[in-house]
Amino acid sequence: MRIVVLGAGVIGITSAYFLAKAGHEVTVVDRQEGPALDTSFANAGQISPGYSSPWAAPGIPQKAVKWLFQKHAPLVIRPRLDPTAWRWLCQMLGNCTAARYAVNKGRMVRVAEYSRDVLRDLRAAEGITYDHGTRGTLQLFRTQEQLDAIDKDVEVLRKDGVPFEVLDRDGCVAAEPGLAGARAPLVGGLRLPNDETGDCYKFTTALAERCAALGVSFRYGVEIRSLQREGDAITRVDTSTGPFEAERFVVALGSYTPGLLRELGIKVPVYPVKGYSITLPIVDASRAPLSTLMDETFKVAITRLGDRIRVGGMAEIAGFSDDLPRARRETLALSVEDLFGGAGDHSRSLFWSGLRPMTPDSTPIIGPTRYRNLFLNSGHGTLGWTMSCGSARVLADLISDRKPEIEAEDLALSRYA
Incomplete structure (x- = not known):
């Protein structure tokens, strides 16, 4: 055809x-x-089936209210007279229940796990190289409250047979040695060893x-x-x-x-949720990440892509805006410096934004x-x-x-x- x-x-x-x-x-x-x-073009670089979790989750509405008043908030809402945006937000809030979360995460993990397997077959068949790595993803928690809240995710992972490890601080450093010099508190982490990384572009x-x-x-x-x-x-x-x-x-x-x-x-209930990234050349490999780390506090992913570090994340409800506010760059830089200080050269970084096509579920x-x-x-x-x-x-x-x-x-x- x-x-x-x-x-x-x-x-x-x-x-x-x-x-x-x-x-x-x-x-x-x-x-x-x-x-x-x-x-x-410059997304976070992670291929993370096990970390495929809905944004709409129990507790998110309360967290969103707090984020509105934080300087380095993972969610930014720019007030607009846009009925499409408010309708989409209401639909997303309707999915913030335990029952909907379980259904939506199950769907997402199903597609993502299958996709990783298909990617592996494609890579073997075509011999494509793209700075890919296979050392897993580490979701890092700075507070005990964050660590205690992973039960619902662990339940879905266990149900779907996705391998995972719950780590203490020493376990996190063993998985990512660059964290040894982190200035941020490290309480523990959730590691998904089968996740991968790579340059999407x-x-x-x-x-x-x-x-x-x-x-x-x-x-x-x-x-x-x-x-x-x-x-x-x-x-x-x-x-x-x-x-x-x-x-x-x-x-x-x-x-x-x-x-x-x-x-x-x-x-089609798809809305552009803006995300940002910075890409840094590595200047000290001993301080750099080996794979992908998810900073739960800032909702930021830090990924090793060959001789570069990609730092991506945040969510901004602002329509089809393509501007690059300095404040967003500062949040990304804060996250990577807190955890892998001195690993990359910020003076030579690339600052980028993209519009993620999000559904309410x-x-x-x-x-x-x-x-x-x-x-x-x-x-x-x-x-x-x-x-x-x-x-x-x-x-x-x-x-x-x-x-x-x-x-x-x-x-x-x-x-x-």
Whole structure:
């Protein structure tokens, strides 16, 4: 079949790859001049299936109120007269129950664990290198209260058979020796040894080259304007360079997905939650992280990517803003210096922001729509890199009329009906 994939981030490129491997004729369209130049460009670098947890959780509403008054808060809400934002926030708050948390985390871990396995197979088959590491993730707690609150996560991990270790301070230092000189208090940690790390941009650009070798066509620098329909089917996508016709269409536009589908009467509950990162060259390897560490206090990930340290995180509700406030950079710098002081050179750091496509339940939207030839692969939030390969494989199976290897019915847009 002829298939058009809209979006050339890690979700769009992995979708194109698995569709091409399934024998389809694929064209990728994107407004950027190359792959992975939006949210996939400088994310935190972690591939963390076990850490796939919903933002909507019991206790989050109370924490959010406190964060509003903190200088280095992990959540920032810029007041806006935006009904879409407030509607999305209300939907997210509705998921902050123990029952919804368990359901949503189960879905997320299912997709993420599968995705890690698919990524490993892809890496072996294609020989792609992207500064990847396989030394796990350490979620670090600075207070006893944080450590005591992991019971619900541990229960889901145990239920799903995900290996984990609960560590004391010495155990954390043994896993990440650079923490020996940390000036922040270290109470303990939750380590997930099967998690991985890697540069999403390097992976996506390398995979795009493999896609081209498989016959995938790329149309970069093209503005996507609208989808045209006839009855219950999409007939073409109109763009700044003319129409593209196909038998199937895949929308993998991240935060821009709802805007494209609104004219079709499809409501997609995806909102752009802004995140930030800094990337530092390593100047003292003995003080640097070996893998990925999650700083629970600031909700910041600190990841080793070859000879660099990527520090990413935070959540800002501010629409499609692309500014780079100094205060956000200071929070990221504070976290990494508290834990791995002197490891990186801040004078040569790259400061970046990206818009994460978040759903109210933190689970991605993968699968069909009311139009028989229109499919979605969007809404992965902070876990697009973690879930990319598995999501794409599921999507390719659905489009190819094959049964996915994992349960996928509850991942579709219809769950919001």
